[in-house]
Amino acid sequence: MSKKKFLITAAPPTSNGNLHIGHLAGPFLGADVFSRFQRMLENDVLYISYGDDYQDYVDRKARETNQSPKEVSGYYTNAMGKTLKLAKMLPDHFPGTKSLPQHKQIMQEIFTDLYNYGSLEIKEVPTFYCSECENHCYEAYARGECHYCGSKSDANYCENCGHPQEAGKLVNAKCTTCQKSLETRTEKRIYFSLVKYRESLQKYFEKRNWRVDAEKLCxxxxxxxxxxxxxxxxxxxxxxxxxxMTDHILDTWYGGPAGYISACIDWASNLSNKNKWEDYWKSEDTSWVAFVGFDCTFSHGVFYPGMLMAQDKYTYPDTVITNKFYGIDQQKISTSRNHAIWGSDIFRLIDPDVVRFYLCLTAPENEETDFQIDNFKSLVNNDLANKWNTWLTSLLDRASKYDAFLLNKENRTHSSTCLQKKVDEYLEIIVNCHKAETFSLQRTAKAILGIANESILHYEAILHLENLDSNNKECYIAELKENLKTLRILAIVTTPIMPEFSKKIKALLGNDTINKEKEYLWSDLENEVLISPKKPASPFFTKVPTSVFDKLLPYEKVTM
Incomplete structure (x- = not known):
């Protein structure tokens, strides 16, 4: 079977603050889990993101803190990288755009090509201006209501409906610096003519199977x-x-592909083959899977495919996987109101595998979802530290009293056949949920819970056989082997979501001769292996005190 080539990207966060769980539950966790799964299939994977240093929000933060934009973006890109590493979501490369010498060159190269091909058009358009601040107000500096849905919006893309705000059409626009109403001035701006490529883009969408809201918006x-x-x-x-046009700059949203490309060039600069990046950007075999928030649907789903088609030098997105917004206890995340859970806090205080698993269970895929503290506590302390831990510790303790178990598909009992049938159904769900066009963290995590719950029920049912006569003893050992087999399956399927848990189970199963020093591959599900289980020296999951959960939320919880 030939291996596939994937370029996987997570939408670049703005370098004006650190990452909260809303950022992490969306593009970064999705891209990380998808990358890990493709590597389990032994596919060729490059996972890239970067800190967006040129956003207006960086400039605004710099003015608010009396720093230079370079100081702000440098500090926060570094902080975001540390948070991603803590969460075990760090891409293969995560630079800031200002640190990339190729970024300017690629941005200007794409512009020049599009300009020479007649794909760009100079327009006279209304532009917001603040007389008080003497500032042209684009995205971060203008706030009003979306002229499509009426929701609060900055002057770029509406966070609610995802539509781009055309020049000067934001309703009741006010300056975010002085809060005064904005006037409009006519300015020259250059536009990429999507209208010219409408037919090509329509054909492009006909061959795609994205999430319904994303397709509809595009x-x-x-x-x-x-x-x-x-x-x-x-x-x-x-x-x-x-x-x-020396007093104009290239729009930061237009610069997205250049950011990804230059980050890949920078990644390859540390390899013996400096041109390795071209394998992902100049090959027809590459599938670019882009993970983005819903408000980035326009840029990655329409704008980038259109202009990269027009330039015809680089690959363009094959699949765009969007996510909706993630709240906390039925309230929107708000950094200004300190209503946020920061990644640097939660992943430091609580086992990252546990946090990742909960974020998968509640991932905001087709609708907005919430991080609910009470549900999170229940998962951590009841499901994992109690139920899973009791089962795992007891099973491996009993199994360690025997020399070895040959795990194969032979000689199944009636109860183990029923168990395997249910597990196979969950495996089918998990495989389907890891395909780009049907990707779902939520359904994967729920299927993992299903496998664990069925395994626990099976284990509890066989314990009464342990102290019976020799005939029943043989039956007990056979059932024990089947439960160990299901545990191994659980360890394999949790590899992309709970990598440290998976490694720990693999080590305790012992003599798992396939890929002994590495993480599981997906093909390991089919392998016959001889294992020698070991008794766990420590719990797999520990209970977390209420005081630790309280540290996550520095606000007074609102009763709905």
Missing amino acids: KEILNNEVDAPITRKAELGVEVPLDN
Whole structure:
């Protein structure tokens, strides 16, 4: 079977703050789990993201803190990298765009190609301006209501409906610095003409099977005949390579592909083959799977495919996997109100495998979901530290009294056949949920819970056979072997979500001769192996005191 090649990206976070669970439960966890699964299949995988240093939000943070944009972006890109490492979600490479010497070159190269191909158009458009602050106000500096759905929105993409806000159309726009109403001035801006590529994009969507809301939004945007801005009049950013637009910069949203490409070039610079990045960006065999928040649907689902098709040098997204917003106890995450759980806190205080598992169970895929503290406590202390821990410790303790078990598909008992049938059903769900077009962390995590629960029920049912006569003793050992077999399956399927738990089970099963020094491969599910189980020296999961949970939420919980 030929191996596949995947370029996997997580939408770049803005380098103006650290990462909270909303960021982590979305693109980063999805991209990480998908990458790990593809590597279990022995596919060729490169997982990339970067800190977006050129966003207006970085400039705003710099002004608010009396620092330079470079100081702000450098500090927070470094902080985000540390948080991703703590959460075990760190991509293969995670630089800041300002640290990438190739970023400016690639941004300008794509612009020049599109300009020469006649894909760009100079327009006179209304632009928000604050007379009080003497500032042209784009995304971070303008706040009002979306002219599509009426929700609160900045002057870029609406977080609620995902539609881009065309120039000057944000309703009741106010300056985020001084809170005064904004005037509009007519300015020249260069746009990528999506209208010209509408037919090509429609054909592109016909071959895709994305999440329903993402597909619907992309088609609505094409029907609205919205073009995408390439330039803006500002200081922070990469210069437009035209002599008559020296006071303009290239729009940071336009720069997304250049960010990914230059991050890959930078990644390859440390390899013996410096051109290795081209295997992912200039090969027809590559599948680019982009993980993004729903508000990035336009950029990754319409804008980037359109302009990369037009340039015809680099690959463009094959699958865009979106996620909705993630709240806390039925309230939106708000850093200004300190209503947030920071990744640097939760992954330091609580076992990262446990946090990752809960985030998967509650992942905001097709609808907004919540991190519910009480449910999280129950998973940690009841399901894992109590039920799972009791089963795992007892099973391995009993199994360690025997020399070895040959795990194969032969000589099943009636009860083990019933167990395997249920496990096979869950395995089918898990395999389907790890395909790009049907990817689901939620359903995967629920299937894992299902396997564990069935295993626990089976184990509890066979314990009464332990002290009976020799005939029943043989039956007991046979059932014990089947329960160990299911435990091994659990260890394999949890590898992408709970990697440390999986490694610990693998080590305790002993003599698992396939890939002995490495993580499990998916093919290990089919292997016959001889194991010599060991008694656990410590719990797999420990109960977390209420005082630790209290440290996560520095706000007074609101009763709904």
